[in-house]
Amino acid sequence: MAKNAPSDQLKIQTQGIVNPMKASEAPASNKTSSKASATRAPRETAESMASKQKEIAVSEFFAKNRHLLGFDNPRKALLTTVKEAVDNALDACEEAGILPEIWIKIEALNGGSKSPAPAPAEKPGKKKKDDQPSLIEAAGTDGAQTVAPSISNATRFRVTVRDNGPGIVRAQIPNVFGRLLYGSKFHRLRMSRGQQGIGISAAGMYGLLTTGQSVQIVSRTGKKKPAHRFELQIDTLKNRAEIIVDQEVASWTIENLPYAEGGPEGQEMDHGTEVAITLEAKFQRGRASVDEYLEQTAIANPHAFIHWIAPDGITRDFPREVQEVPPSPEAIKPHPYGVELGVLIRMLKETDHKHLGAFLQEEFSRVSSKVAKEICEKAGLSTNTWCTQVAREEADRLHAAIQNTKIIAPPTDCLVPIGPQQILKGLLKEIKAEFYTAETREPAVYRGNPFQIEVGIAYGGNLPVEDQARVIRFANRVPLLYQPSACCITKSVIDTNWRNYGLSQPRSGQPEGPLIIFVHMASVWVPFTSESKEAIADYDEIRKEIKLAIQECGRKLNTYIRRRQRIAREGQRRHIFEKYIGEVVMACGKMTTVDAKKLYAQLQEVAKARTATADVQFDEDGNPIKPTPNAGRLEGDENVVVIESAVSDAAEAATEEILEPETDDPKPTRKNAKAKSKGSKSQQDLFADSEAA
Amino acid sequence: MATKTKKHADTAKKLENMAQVVVKFAKAKEDPGFDIPSRTLSNARFDEKKKIITMGQSVQRRNFFNLGQAKKFMQTMLIASGCKELADQAKSTSIRDMYYHTKHTIEGTSENTFDDQSESDPIIEDLEVAITSLREELGLFAENRGAMVGPMTLVDNGDTIDLTRMGSGGWAVPSIVEEDIIQFKKHSAKYILLIEKGAVWNRFNQDRFWEKEKCIIIHGQGQPPRGVRRLMYRLHNELKLPVFVLTDNDPWGYYIYSVVKQGSINLAFESQRMAVPAARFIGMSSFDVERFGINKTVTIKLTDEDTRRAKEIMNYPWFKNKKDWQKEIQKMLQTQVKLELEALSSKDFSFITETYLPEKLKKKQWLD
Known part of the structure; x- marks a missing residue:
């Protein structure tokens, strides 16, 4: 892994990434023109087609299908970016048993108006270190940031999310933020916010695609360890991170972001991660906005302290109401009932266990030797059958046998509900x-x-x-x-x-x-x-x-x-x-x-x-x-x-x-009497003395 | 009656007591209320001995702080205070007057104390039974209704009235006919004839029936009002004059007779001073169609309501044990026709005064 990429590589890489997107638009225009003059296009041969058939990198696929990840439009892209970063931050904090404190800051980097807006997050009382800008700001290469933009017209934003989590070790930073489908969460069955490990790297990739700006990360794992600052770009073809900057940072402090009641400004961040992504986006309030997301996050996570600095300079704190970190959920093995045939075949191929019986018992939850035997018998196989020798049809029978075998429900202690008291709070x-x-x-x-x-x-x-x-x-x-x-x-x-x-x-x-x-x-x-x-x-x-x-x-x-x-x-x-x-x-x-x-x-x-x-x-x-x-x-x-x-x-x-x-009055109602009195000689009239009328 | 009598003072005292009850309850932090005897059919008893309807023992509590009764409680207090004013000033007024006197918009709301006289009239009756003061004692009267003529002289509010010289309209019977207002002088009447309808009474007056027969003729325009009933009671009891009742031949007519004789359910508490158990029903009977050969064309078919009512009256305790009455009503149900008094005019305009009634009296064709 390259430590310090030369700066000219940035330009090359940027072009290399922007191109595929343009290429994706090109075939569309070809299609319409080819309809108008269908005869002009030369016919392809199997050989000529074969020359074009090649492997598509996962990251390249997502680059072209970004809507699948929630980047359909600029507004949603902004929300998704915040969401992925915050979700990761909360997950990391909880896994490490740290009460999460999260800062979210969105800055507009351009806009129609040139009129100066108040510098976001720098409340008058706290504005004392103007001469020492935050690390990320110092590293920023975009000159547009000095212009105070009008928020509603702005199309380019920088999202910064910082947490007080455990941090990420230096060697893993490029993988976590620079590769799609790289993470700790996909390979286990465990309750967590993220599931696949796509989110944050996809957001970084989206930023790169739309603005050419690299993802900036600062992370520190402990008081005695140095903080590291990275700038990363994603090579969509190789699904790998290109490291632009990899620095050790002497001091990483709480600055320009408001802090919880705990520490004074300028306090050293002992541990945590900060990620900044510059992306093309649109900032709006209201339904399905960053505001709404954070509000609801605060409801479901009353143990988190969230600071939110909007691009218009409005700050809002979501204070912590619960002082305990939710217990860390246990990972479990998959339950046989939930396994699909394809997954079963893949698992059979990948398992380290030689025999089918051991495979079933060890790779799944709630499968005892007795249950394993029953499944094998129903499938017409033996527990001693070699996993590698299970053929396609046999796997089919095995899958069916699983569904027909009574297996007790999976363990549920792996779930950590919020709890009624916490929800109420x-x-x-x-x-x-x-x-x-x-x-x-x-x-x-x-x-x-x-x-x-x-x-x-x-x-x-x-x-x-x-x-x-x-x-x-x-x-x-x-x-x-x-x-x-x-x-x-x-x-x-x-x-x-x-x-x-x-x-x-x-x-x-x-x-x-x-x-x-x-x-x-x-x-x-x-x-x-x-x-x-x-x-x-x-x-x-x-x-x-x-x-x-x-x-x-x-x-x-x-x-x-x-x-x-x-x-x-x-x-x-x-x-x-x-x-x-x-x-x-x-x-x-x-x-x-x-x-x-x-x-x-x-x-x-x-x-x-x-x-x-x-x-x-x-x-x-x-x-x-x-x-x-x-x-x-x-x-x-x-x-x-x-x-x-x-x-x-x-x-x-x-x-x-x-x-x-x-009507507590048990007397016959007057209404009745009145209604009846219309008839000349009705019963009520007969009873009533005439003088009453 | 501008002079304050003992009666006025008694009434005023009773009304003041009501206010004192409220004060007492409020002081004890309790819900003010008072008992009002129920004026319902279930609380009406037939006194076999006295042969009148009397009020039973059941009472209904009227509380202030009960959502269904709060307004009525307030209204009762308003009427009571109005009556207290009357008693203090030794005045009397009409029940309609009292309605207007106590009607106003409740301060700070758009709600009226009373919306209609039909609201205040029952409250007055409630007040009467609650403090056992008759309406007359409360200084309240209804509109005059009913007229009377006959060989008799009486004093009405100080004026001497000769009931033989009342012209075609007769003497209007006032609502209050107590001794302090009406005093009987000399008379030569042998009986009292109550006629249901004013129009038929006019025929009797025009034909000077009272002169020929030496009787007092009186009407109450349908169900006789309390003034007429009280006057008949006094005439009957003070002058020992028998009472005869002449009504249409229909269930309503039977009931008019029943009220005169036994009293009404609604005003059961007044029966003992208004009911005339000795009153006799002189007509018209269902048998009269045959007796007098009345043309079938002037009869009217009974309605379902009539049939239902007739059966109901048949089962009243005071009719149940009377064979003649059972026969009478049975006959009506059997023939399924009713008859108006005016139907007799199919024979002759004066058939009713010249033939029908004298003959019935002579043959004693009455029901008791």
């Missing part, structure tokens, strides 16, 4: 609502992969009453922002009957009301519908679990909504009583000598006491409940949080429509 800190509840289901299994569903609900408060409920989706703590309609989570939400829980819901639609529905799927292998990890595939087992978790939360929400209604109704009752108190006091005053003010106050007191208890005597099932005001079954449920002060008037107004006037 995440929701509480990012969403201003009045009612929160969360539920973590027991682990379940789809296609041999263990998974676990968690659902949280936030209701009321400042959430918009008129709108559709918002569904926020997570897979292994990562927010899913695109393709909601293709996602199993959205389908499960629509599939649930929310009318049972006191909400309105249009036919085959999401519920409406001041509601946010949080759904998290934790699994060793989340079945995404595409490589860009935007939607969860629709498995029956997954949908069932999601619905059950939603229902559990829904029932609690229902109890709460009904209680709210009851309280609103009580308020209304009190209002009615108070309205009449004045009249009664006045009437009493005319009949006898009374202290009107005193009587008024006394009656009001009685009214208050009556309305506080009158309605709470029975719950919705008709069971008498504790006489303490507001006591309900939600009390004592640690998975429910109610913020009384957040209860909005709007919510009460919304419930008022549902209110029905109570």
Whole structure:
């Protein structure tokens, strides 16, 4: 691996990378012209074609099919870049048992306007080291950075993400950031955010393709070790990193990025990784934006401290609410039920075990010698069959035999759910609502992969009453922002009957009301519908679990909504009583000598006491409940949080429509009498004395 | 009646007590309320001995801090305070007046204390039973309804009235006919005839039936109001005059007779001062069609409602044990026709006064 690449190689390499992309556009234009003059193109021969047939590097394939990785358009490219970097940072921190602190900074490098914008992230109070720019800025070669750009017109951005993770050893930095499909995560079945090891290097490659700028990395693994600074480019043909710069850095400090309450500015970063990617992008706020991604990340990761510096200079901190690092999940071997035929054949080819029995027992989870024997017998093979001698048809039989053999479900201790308490903390800190509840289901299994569903609900408060409920989706703590309609989570939400829980819901639609529905799927292998990890595939087992978790939360929400209604109704009752108190006091005053003010106050007191208890005597099932005001079954449920002060008037107004006037009066209603009196000699008339009319 | 009597003072005291109850409850931090005897069919009893309908023991609690009763409680207090004012000033007024007197918009809202007189009238009845003060004692009266003529002289509010010289309209029966307002003087009447309809009463007056027969004729325009019933009660009890009731031949007519005789369910508490158990039903009977050879064309077919009502009346405890009444109603149900008093005019305009009634009285064709 080259240590220090000569600087002129940068230019050569840049051209070499930009070209394939242009080449990809060229055939398209050829195609249209060839249609117009079809006869002109010379016919190919098998030999001439053979000369063009060659291996395609994985990185080259992705360079041409970048939409598969979430780089469809400039806006999404920005989000994907942030997302991959943050996901990696969180994974790294958690694996090392470090409470994550992450800085995200996006700078616009160009733009239509030349008017100077305030230098991002440099708050007046902290701006003291102007003469010593950050390492990355110092290394930057793009002159455009000195121009303050207008954000909305900007097309070129630099994304910098820094974490306080364990760092990456120098030798691995080029591999991790410079090669596609290189990582620690693909070869194991373990719950983590990243799965394939494509993400961050793909983002770097995208940056290189669109701006020609190399990926800049600073990493340090410990206090006593030096920090390393790299500049990397990806050779798409060889799927290898080209090292442009490889330096040892004497001092790596927290600068120009805000820091947590912990350390003062200028403090040495003992360990961590910073990656900066310059790319063509578009910055926008709103739905499916970096803001939304970070907000949701903060909800699902309340143990992380996230600092966010937007290109318009607006900074936002997502503080840490949970002081423990989630336990590190165990890796597991694949369960036989989840293995596809092709994978099985490949595993047979690659295994170190000689005999089939040992292969089944050792390479898979939950296969005992007895089960291995049963599988082999059903396939017409022996446990002593040599793995290398299993033919294609035999593998087919083996695959079928696995499906027909009873094997216990995979172990589920490999899953680390967020946990209801943590979800509540995440929701509480990012969403201003009045009612929160969360539920973590027991682990379940789809296609041999263990998974676990968690659902949280936030209701009321400042959430918009008129709108559709918002569904926020997570897979292994990562927010899913695109393709909601293709996602199993959205389908499960629509599939649930929310009318049972006191909400309105249009036919085959999401519920409406001041509601946010949080759904998290934790699994060793989340079945995404595409490589860009935007939607969860629709498995029956997954949908069932999601619905059950939603229902559990829904029932609690229902109890709460009904209680709210009851309280609103009580308020209304009190209002009615108070309205009449004045009249009664006045009437009493005319009949006898009374202290009107005193009587008024006394009656009001009685009214208050009556309305506080009158309605709470029975719950919705008709069971008498504790006489303490507001006591309900939600009390004592640690998975429910109610913020009384957040209860909005709007919510009460919304419930008022549902209110029905109570009729405690057992007398025959006057309405009846009136209606009947129209008939000349009806029964009511016969009974009524004529003078009453 | 501008002078304050003991009655006024009693009433005022009772009303003041109501206010005191509220004050007392409020002081004890309790929900103010009072018991109101139920004015429902289930709480009406037939007193076999006295032969009148009386009110049972069941009461209904009216509380302030009960959502279904709060407004009624407030209204009851308003009416009570209005009545207290009347008693203090020794005045009386109409129930419609009281409705307007107590109707206003509740401060700070768009809600009215009362929206319709049909709301305040039952409240007045509630108040009557709650403090056992009759409407008359509360100083309230209804619109005058009903008229009376006959060989009799009485004093009405100080004016001496000769009931033989009342012209075609007769003397309008006031709503309140208590002794302090109406005093009977001399008379030569032998009985009282209550006629259901004003139009038929006009025929009797025009034909000077009362002169020939020496009787008092009175009508209440349908179901007689409390004033007419109370007056008949007084005439019957003070002057020992028998009462005869002449109504249409239909279930409604039977019920008018029933109310005169036993009292009504709604005002069961007033029965003992209004019901005349000795009253007799002189007509029209279902048998009269045959007795007087009345043309079938003037009969009216019973409606389903009529049939239902007739069966119901048949089962009233006070009709159940009376063979004649069972026969009478059975006959109506059997022939399935009813008859208006005016149907007798098919014979002759004055058939009812000259032939029908004298003959029935002579032959004692009445029901008891």
